[in-house]
């Protein structure tokens with residue numbers, strides 16, 4: 550798979566269709582995001598496979614946004630998995646990236662990674678390398694809904710109490726790009742105090758992810774306290790789907806019902 | 817609904833309240849603690865009635881178990 554990806558990147562760079570490609574590199578035994586600009590410099594390119602396939606993932610779109618803000622006229626390539634491509638669709642909708650300034654190099658995730666991520670769509674629409682595998686059915690939200698109210702209360706209270714307010718969940722999230730963050734607004738969230746404001750801190754973030762989260766799972770992976778954050782956002786997604794028939798990142802020209810000026814659209 | 821001073825503001829709020837109330841429930845918090853109603857600034861009696869009704873719902877629920885201790889409570 551990596552050879553096909555390398556060929557594709559090399560072609561994009563040599564024919565001048567892109568100024569650079571945001572992908573992953575292996576350097577000094579570590580995987581890190583990297584901007585490749587020369588076709589004869591692709592040796593360190595990797596797909597983030599260390600112990601298991603794709604176990605080192607990064608929010609490459611986030612890196613791309615930073616670069617695109619500096620070089621708005623140029624076209625860049627980016628390595629995308631299914632989740633990353635969903636993220637791009639949302640970022641186009643929110644005017645953070647321009648579709649005609651981005652070229653994707655899409656790779657499908659192997660079944661093992663799809664399982665580990667509980668991913669509903671482990672491949673991008675525009676596939677360059679890899680074989681599409683089946684999406685995984687998710688169970689977590691249902692299990693939580695089946696518990697009674699007081700059980701849910703103590704579950705989340707315990708989870709939220711573990712938060713050390715490191716903001717890692719926000720910082721890693723490819724859908725978090727705001728220059729000013731509500732989680733740092735002292736009218737909502739108290740500063741320098743632990744435990745966090747329960748449930749305000751986590752529900753504020755959840756509400757902001759309502760029509761954005763593309764279920765990549767990076768927040769879950771990042772949280773040093775092991776709070777099942779993604780489960781919260783899976784629930785917001787489920788509500789959005791049930792109430793408004795909306796799933797974020799599923800199609801390229803999507804519109805969020807929350808941003809429509811007016812009542813919720815007919816399903 | 818279509819008389820909002822901010823044009824579509826209440827529609828936007830309503831959609832978000834729909835989501836938030838279900839999120840509260842998901843986190844084990846009684847969703848009756850959250851309520852959104854539209855009352856114009858010229859409708860004082862309606863406002864009083866809404867609030868009184870809300871109080872009747874809230875009283876039996878009691879203070880939230882998540883209420884933070886303020887410095888006053890501690891002293």
Ligand code: SF4
Nearest residue numbers: 722762763765766768
């Ligand atoms: S799963 Fe977490 S990191 Fe990924 S988009 Fe959703 S909130 Fe952001």
Ligand code: SF4
Nearest residue numbers: 712713715716718772
């Ligand atoms: S990553 Fe975890 S500990 Fe850090 S702020 Fe987010 S929820 Fe809290």
